Amino acid sequence: MKLEMALATALALAVVSWTEEFFPKEAHTLNWGKFSGFWYIIAIATDTRGFLPARDKRKLGASVVKVHKTGQLKVVIAFSRPQGCQSMETTLKKDRKKPVFRNTLKGIKGFHVLSTDYTYGLVYLRLGHAGSNYKSLLLFNRQNISSFLSLREFLDTCHILRLTKQATILPKDDSCAHTILP
Numbered sequence: 001m002k003l004e005m006a007l008a009t010a011l012a013l014a015v016v017s018w019t020e021e022f023f024p025k026e027a028h029t030l031n032w033g034k035f036s037g038f039w040y041i042i043a044i045a046t047d048t049r050g051f052l053p054a055r056d057k058r059k060l061g062a063s064v065v066k067v068h069k070t071g072q073l074k075v076v077i078a079f080s081r082p083q084g085c086q087s088m089e090t091t092l093k094k095d096r097k098k099p100v101f102r103n104t105l106k107g108i109k110g111f112h113v114l115s116t117d118y119t120y121g122l123v124y125l126r127l128g129h130a131g132s133n134y135k136s137l138l139l140f141n142r143q144n145i146s147s148f149l150s151l152r153e154f155l156d157t158c159h160i161l162r163l164t165k166q167a168t169i170l171p172k173d174d175s176c177a178h179t180i181l182p
């Protein structure tokens with residue numbers, strides 16, 4: 001029994017460090033200037049309960065990313081929620097040592113770009129306050145559609161993050177997304 005617990009703990013730790021290993025293209029090599037601008041959010045997978053509205057009320061999301069000052073990122077996200085179309089704006093600060101942007105006061109523990117060619121982007125958000133932890137994977141695209149390959153990468157990453165059951169491709173209604181068109 002004790003051995004099993006130790007093994008489970010070791011396994012959990014391995015998964016955590018492996019997940020961190022999994023962020024190769026992060027901020028170090030990412031050109032944030034090129035990543036800036038308007039994005040549609042084509043698909044989402046989240047373990048935050050009650051984040052998405054009912055199926056027939058779902059719409060494309062959107063995000064505007066802007067390099068604010070050195071080491072600061074302004075991020076606006078518009079999303080169709082159960083309460084209707086909502087947008088929020090947050091300034092994220094780069095961690096001094098790690099290649100990650102965050103604003104823990106606003107409950108954003110990490111904004112990671114896992115992969116991008118600047119026409120699409122795979123964004124992993126770690127959310128929560130103190131001991132609570134939620135994760136969301138977002139598929140960004142400059143246009144209101146996405147390529148088969150980026151969708152495939154989104155679904156593969158959902159699998160790695162254990163979010164497959166929560167993966168949702170959003171209907172192509174841009175009425176909420178366009179509320180934050182720059």
Ligand SMILES: *[C@@H]1O[C@H](CO)[C@@H](O)[C@H](O)[C@H]1NC(C)=O
Nearest residue numbers: 143144145171172173174175
């Ligand atoms: C997608 O965007 C194009 C222009 O970029 C537009 O013509 C088209 O109506 C949009 N489609 C939907 C379903 O919103």
